[in-house]
Amino acid sequence: MIKSQLYKLVTREFKPNNTIVNVNGVKIGGKEIIVIAGPCAVEDEDQIISIARNIKKSGAKILRGGAFKPRTSPYSFQGLGKQGLKILAKAREITRMPIATEVMDTENTKLVCNYADILQVGSRNAQNFSLLKKLGKCNKPVLLKRGMSQTLEEFLSAAEYILKEGNPHVILCERGIRTFETATRNTLDLSIVPLIKQRTHLPIIVDPSHGTGLRNLITPMSKAAIAAGADGLLIEVHDEPEIAKSDGHQSLNIAEFQHLMLELKSISKAVGRTL
Amino acid sequence: MIKSQLYKLVTREFKPNNTIVNVNGVKIGGKEIIVIAGPCAVEDEDQIISIARNIKKSGAKILRGGAFKPRTSPYSFQGLGKQGLKILAKAREITRMPIATEVMDTENTKLVCNYADILQVGSRNAQNFSLLKKLGKCNKPVLLKRGMSQTLEEFLSAAEYILKEGNPHVILCERGIRTFETATRNTLDLSIVPLIKQRTHLPIIVDPSHGTGLRNLITPMSKAAIAAGADGLLIEVHDEPEIAKSDGHQSLNIAEFQHLMLELKSISKAVGRTL
Amino acid sequence: MIKSQLYKLVTREFKPNNTIVNVNGVKIGGKEIIVIAGPCAVEDEDQIISIARNIKKSGAKILRGGAFKPRTSPYSFQGLGKQGLKILAKAREITRMPIATEVMDTENTKLVCNYADILQVGSRNAQNFSLLKKLGKCNKPVLLKRGMSQTLEEFLSAAEYILKEGNPHVILCERGIRTFETATRNTLDLSIVPLIKQRTHLPIIVDPSHGTGLRNLITPMSKAAIAAGADGLLIEVHDEPEIAKSDGHQSLNIAEFQHLMLELKSISKAVGRTL
């Protein structure tokens, strides 16, 4: 099969210039490195507002938080649902930061779309084509995470599903792939960053939190991501990682996040970007 | 995390005896090896009816065929949709074989449920938890395919989502996993068959067509699957594989399928099963 | 690169008929399924002789045991070395079973060659080309294990190194590959068995002990291997697996091995083989 049969609209041949996704004034894919931060799951209002204020102070531009959580086990915390979306909206109202949150299925796409500024597709839904088609008809930017065992070709084909339906506002996200290595939760595949920049016009960001699953790898891998050409980062931040309901071991606390942002300034400058 | 937190209802500790899923009289998980066969995609009525008649003659007990097709590229044939379901229903009426077909999202679960006797969940939806929950509320058997990079623990947790919502009629299906090997389309992981039989009470079948992607591996790997303890097989059969709209290279033709079924008789007997 | 540049002598195009490797009268690659059994490591003389007598009674045709052991850690038991070879030779004298043992480097190839009837190349040396070339100049059969992440093409190319130097007596061995799955030690890739039978004239055996790392998977996966077309099996057997110095958790005890051999008879017959 030739590539043109898999995808077309995402390629640089089709559109030579970088796509810059504008999220309420925050531009992803331009000169500025955009950091999206926040907790894995929305747990309560005070927590989110406090985290949002703090990360904004440190330089984060977009707040993330899960209201609908895809969890391996049905016995794990599944998120606050609509109540979580309302809390995120409140945090946006207060901090004026756009919010990114996951949409898990076609049935509540409209609901999530009403609240979120960025609709995140998780890696377990990376080839949920019904969902991708539906998001292609939304007028909100989509943050498409790479599937755990998705090849570059399949990743770009998944993005093509969204563009083909009419939504060009797609942000790709590398979040680690499944390999034999058990020292890290996943293997962060940074090579895909320059490959995507070369082959497509879409912005690509990196999630070192899920990509490594280890708090003390987030800073070096964030630097590496920017050096490799990423347009932004997705970072898990929690006010009390020790008691987080989900993924605390891979979350930074507020002070660590502040420190990370300071460290990223020089590396961003070294590759001609701002932060 | 201890196992009991991931899943419980699927275990032999919870239910020591084998679950036998009854599909309109066809029993999966008992002494008889059940072969589900048919084309990857439903293409037209005459074709399906002809294939159905022929595979029934050879010993297949259930007809499979895709009406909604999850395809890597948006430019590939996406299936006939509702029209495909109607064709399958017609084939059932004529041959009196139950039909298995894929359900791709929560929105058309009810539609597919109205037509199908077995609701198949494809590997790309193996961790589409919204879909799994919805299927847990259906009264139809679910054929749950393992995700391409799903561990045993995750596979059983996905099944638990369905059981937890009240539907105990789950048939697991090994269909190959993603590895570095490129000689085969996927790596068929037969070790999971005895592991599943030891740990759970659910029936497990094997799909050597997707699992290998190579027509001439279907017979040896079908034999190996039965020898490893599988309760059944899912085999792609097409009247003219050369011109199939999807996956022709891994489909058997009618004569090859007939030959396969003959070969499987002695191996089934050797492990104390019937076919 | 076209295939003919990677390998030639191993192909069926070059030699249409099956190669049957004759090990002191035991023929591997013919109608009879050959079982090679014994402990992972040679620990002491009485143990080996006792195991050898018992497995012979159950139908094993060749005794295996490691004298030089490749161990992940330098602090693990490294084998008895030359003393281990002498013990194996003693066991052969008493039981008249040929012996298979691992050769770890070019320096002691001659030594191992003087004692062993089959020279085993471990998966960590699967692409130790200096060793392969040296074995190509030996006049003893070579049991070549697949590397942990070796593709079929690379596996056959490695075998070609041996044949090219003049030694046609090569037995291939599938022993599991590295994947993301952690439920088993490795993922036993049985699809490679029929692929190898189709493309090459060399015999292929299967090692379910290393391939799964789980004692209670050995019987079902041995059956599956024979059903898939394997010419033999390599089985770890220990008189007291609980106290084995290496790999006890994946070893059968004498009674379990006896039971395995009984179970394999009917499956062998079902695929037209003897045991």
Next chain:
Amino acid sequence: MIKSQLYKLVTREFKPNNTIVNVNGVKIGGKEIIVIAGPCAVEDEDQIISIARNIKKSGAKILRGGAFKPRTSPYSFQGLGKQGLKILAKAREITRMPIATEVMDTENTKLVCNYADILQVGSRNAQNFSLLKKLGKCNKPVLLKRGMSQTLEEFLSAAEYILKEGNPHVILCERGIRTFETATRNTLDLSIVPLIKQRTHLPIIVDPSHGTGLRNLITPMSKAAIAAGADGLLIEVHDEPEIAKSDGHQSLNIAEFQHLMLELKSISKAVGRTL
């Protein structure tokens, strides 16, 4: 098994300070990023001397080149052998750059040791324990490449083999691992860089040439490696990549290498290193 049983001497618990490997005055593991460059295989004298002069001018500190080449197929160019070592020695004499070259087996360890300043162990020999032990008795620094499917634990255990025999001068090298992704030759696992810096005192360098297999990924992944904390790089450079006897598609030409070195200056400075 607890970690202390796998390895001890390589850990920061055993030796808190960074090991700095001194190669004829070139220090690997200190503040300076060290670039080792040269062709995959030594082809002829004029070529090597010309490449050596040019890369030295651009800032490379060590010359690499293969005299003994481990090739997948026995029909591929296997290297010039001893003649290649002599050519490398000549290039060292002229340019006063230390030379790094691969040692493939225990038999010619002494020979290679007589010529080389750094003994490189290729990924196919990453668990050739006989070779590792022998190198542990050499008085030359060892560049140990990670195996294609070697876990961090196994990689460190392999290094432990060398240290345990008395040679503390070990430089680790990440060169990509085997995964399902086919867009790159291997998947460069940069997460292992900070993990190794945290757990061990040994220097770690990165090989983006083998790690990606794509010429136009070398610059971004070199930057990413330095940002992640690597102590150096191993870069394939050829005067005429188009006609190289091995790996030309992943080699930089002289001008591209010069350009790379310029680009790496600012990133090195941004992480507090020099180049």
